[in-house]
Amino acid sequence: MTNAIRHRHIWQTIVAVALLFCGGVGTAQANGWETGSLAEAGFNEALGDQLDAAFADGEFDGLHGVVVVRHGKLLLERYYPGVDERWGQDLGMVDHDAETKHDLRSVSKSIVGLLYGIALDEGSAPPIDAPLLEQFPQYPDMPDLDAKRAITIEHVLTMTLGLDWSEELPYTDPRNSEIAMEFAPDRYRYILDRPMKDAPGERWVYNGGATALLGRVIATGVDLPLLSYAREKLFDPLGIEDVEWVEGADGEPAAASGLRMRPRDLAKIGQLVLNRGTWDGKRIISEAWLETAHSPHAEIGGGTDYGYQWWLTALPSGESVIGGFGNGGQRLFVVPALDLVVVITAGRYNQPEEGKLPGQVLNDHILEALER
Known part of the structure; x- marks a missing residue:
């Protein structure tokens, strides 16, 4: 043996x-x-x-x-x-x-979706038809600005933003869009700077950047770090105590893949x-x-x-x-x-x-x- x-x-x-x-x-x-x-x-x-x-x-x-x-x-x-x-x-x-504890990787995305629903119910998150760019006024100079004004929160939720984004390469490859996002000094600017490839809502493309944006929208709306809000509204009520949300190099939570429980x-x-x-x-x-x-x-x-x-x-x-x-x-x-x-x-x-x-x-x- x-x-x-x-x-x-x-x-x-x-x-x-x-x-x-x-x-x-x-x-x-x-x-x-x-x-x-x-x-x-x-x-x-x-x-x-x-x-x-x-x-x-x-x-x-x-x-x-x-x-x-x-x-x-x-x-x-x-x-x-x-x-x-x-x-x-x-x-x-x-x-x-x-x-x-175990990595959840992209199961994290589904939990972020729940957190948005909780924040929406409380009136602390923008509605699904709200324009995405209105939630990020600090980035007024991105390319394809007129086309991006049509992106809504619902497009974020459904991964149909229309951005040029690819996670088909291995996640060990720096050309993978999510990995490139993690290496970027500002993950939100990196996502929003991607050129438009499709009209919003036209095509589903797997996109961890969408969840990163959603996590930031939630945190801004509730005025709490994402993990703090998750503990207060979701984990604590369920008796989930031993949980970790890994942060990227920029100090932001990896909303798309960083949960461990x-x-x-x-x-x-x-x-x-x-x-x-x-x-x-x-x-x-x-x-x-x-x-x-x-x-x-x-x-x-x-x-x-x-x-x-x-x-x-x-x-x-x-x-x-x-x-x-x-x-x-x-x-x-x-x-x-x-x-x-x-x-x-x-x-x-x-x-x-x-x-x-x-x-x-x-x-x-x-x-x-x-x-x-």
Whole structure:
């Protein structure tokens, strides 16, 4: 047995023992979660063992964590050792567990979308039809000024700004637009200085700069740093305490990709969405906003649409999925028809077809184990 496989087996034993104490039924609590059994929630109770076996067999290379919630109860957590990063900084081998924060990468975008909805409900953010440039009067001298006056907050929310922007190159390449933004002395000027390529609203183009602008609009409107506002209005009400928002070289929060939190806490975000904006009986965000945000506003292709900073797709069996997707295999899946939330974290950053891993975990294992 190699040292790597031996380490996996030892770690899986530790996890299995831990789950005996965090996967109980009824009123047992795990960081604000009521826990329950897989069997009572309609799953094959061997699901955890099946995930462990698949990891040991090398099927899930790079998988770090899996959290399954159904009917509002935390049913299963599995964590595995693996090489990890903190927003590009090499952390080496990490023994992930329930208390380990993980990069969310672009799942951060979906959370920024929620924060905008909260600020809008409070009257602290401009409406979706407000011109974007009016929120950035400090940049009066940008190119294509007349064309850019047509960009609205809704174009930001839907990534249809019309700017010349490309994140198709690897995120290790300085020519990638988001990486170039991070190296720029002023990220907001960099974004707004991009030349126009399309009319606003004409075409969806994946754009982390859109989320950076949205984060700044929120922070300006509420007169608080983005993380402070997120703590006050979203994280604290959900009992999410251990969270980090990595800042770029310019000291600004990396709104598009910099959030780090525990997978079980990310599952709370998913449950909030599933609950249509409430947590523990308290209203956190309006149901009307969530309904709008999780409706299709831009067509991506391949059966996938884009809402307001959320991905909208479907399971192979047809049930609609509201998703937060992040580089490396980070996924938040919300399946309303199944009353199901699944969080997957992984370390396949910048690797080709990194999205296959969470798809395998969800479709080939979790959904296959759902018996009713």
